[in-house]
Amino acid sequence: EAQVTQNPRYLITVTGKKLTVTCSQNMNHEYMSWYRQDPGLGLRQIYYSMNVEVTDKGDVPEGYKVSRKEKRNFPLILESPSPNQTSLYFCASYTQGYTEAFFGQGTRLTVV
């Protein structure tokens, strides 16, 4: 079954404690992307990757890091989380032909 898997689904952490949200896809998609969703602001892109070892900033990259060492995985790293990073995060993947994107189920992050 084609899917994008994010973990964890829910996370509560404290300010400054490094964390990683994992994302994995099984469709051999070239493109992967991270979004955050906040009330009234829609989905804003954090980072995206066009292929292994190729990443680029989205609209709100500050405070986040990503890596794409393997095609299937695209982890999101918060080196020093702050309360303003409390949000709902989604990972997505899609093919080079710019067709439909597949989304993970989301990670609800709370930073206290």
Place this chain on the structure above:
Amino acid sequence: SQQGEEDPQALSIQEGENATMNCSYKTSINNLQWYRQNSGRGLVHLILIRSNEREKHSGRLRVTLDTSKKSSSLLITASRAADTASYFCASYNQGGKLIFGQGTELSVKP
């Protein structure tokens, strides 16, 4: 920056009525897509319309695209309570970034 802007931001209708949502975008596109999101869940792809198409149907969904006005609309006919969700339009920019509109929150009352 948002590629698309959607209108209305919220829509409340009775079951059986039609729901129409509009999306405007800024740059040229290869295709435009619509997604659905149930509360707090992942987005699910509904329909894709290519830039050389003007209208597309899928079940109770009808999508139109007007590239001269850089706009699209999604019509859901004979709505059901289960259609209650947020709906987003999305398109790719030239770099391959998939960018979303702000979304329309649809509420269908039984």
